Amino acid sequence: MKRKLVLGFLALGAASMLCGFDSAETAESVMEKMQESSASMESMTSEFDMNFDVSVAIGDGSTTTTIQALVTADLDIAAALDPLATSVTGSFSVSALGTAETIAMQVYMVTEDDELNAYIYTEDSSYDEEGEGTWQYGSASDLGVDLDLDSLLDMSSSYDYSDLAEWGLTFELASEAADYNGTECYLLSAVIDSESLTTIIDKTEELLGEELSEEAGLDDETVEMVIELLDGLQIKIEYYVETTTYLPVGMHMDLNDTDMTSINAFVTEMIGAYFDDEDSDTTTTIEIILNDTSMDYSISYEDTVEITVPQEAFDAIASGEAENLGDLDVYDYDEDYDDEYDGEDLSSDAANA
Secondary structure, eight states: OHHHHHHHHHHHHHHHHHHOOOTTOOHHHHHHHHHHHHHTOOEEEEEEEEEEEEEEEEEOSSOEEEEEEEEEEEEEEEEEETTEEEEEEEEEEEEETTEEEEEEEEEEEEEETTEEEEEEEEEETTTOOTTOOEEEEEEGGGGTOOOOHHHHHHHHHHOOHHHHHHTTOOOEEOSSOEEETTEEEEEEEEEEOHHHHHHHHHHHHHHHTSOHHHHTTOOHHHHHHHHHHGGGOOEEEEEEEETTTOOEEEEEEEOTTOOOHHHHHHHIIIIIHHHOOTTOOOOOEEEEEEEEEEEEEEEEOOSOOOOOOOHHHHHHHHHTOSEEGGGSOOOOHHHHHHHHHOHHHHHHHHHHO
């Protein structure tokens, strides 16, 4: 009898160890342990899914016409730190007004001779036959990527829970364990609203030492209007952290609870009036409906991740079919637009015609 009792306690103890959920944990302690565990990871694979399903209802008081737009993404991502390499493969799909388009893509960034190089393949269903897309290649700097991995890792490890709170991100820990694809997890959740978004913008400007509005060419009045329009913003963020390893295994984000009242009123005032006839008493209304605007990101950790650029990329480079990223013109909107449409230039062109 005693032997059975001891075995029973041992079984319960083993089950609790496998279970892993500790009700004494807090959001702060889980996030700190997640940060520590993640710092030791050198490779990972993940799946990214995005669903942006939006309807636009246009009404005139008697009838309503609904237009639906759907944007989806299905991507497989892999990353390794030593040496640094990443790959993203998958597709984006867009459908609206009875038309559909899919862009298949492969992006590889690999370290070669101590330099980070990029190989990119895109295939657009609107004009490419299957398997007849285009390869591009070059250094990461040709893409505007100036990555200092050590600095990024140091900065990431330096932030703690109190820093996140200062940025307007306050996480809550669910009182019970959550299941994520069969894995027992701690569930951390937060909501970004217009107030916390303002805080994030302020902290970003403080970190960069410059105002984002000026960088984007926006005046203070425009920024205030945008913030007012986002009054009903609700971005829900959920992190799933495995209870035994404290590694993040999944993330969910959506805008489905966002109140679109302010935005719909603005769109109706700005665009709805365009449809109205001065001699008619009807008033056009426009309502944007968020059917499902969500992103899901699942992560797994491997001992080794091999990221290999397909031979097709090197064959395209050797044959001259691939485009060199360094040879592509970078369009500077401010300068090129002014040069192209400047009144003096236009009059000069007209005189030479």
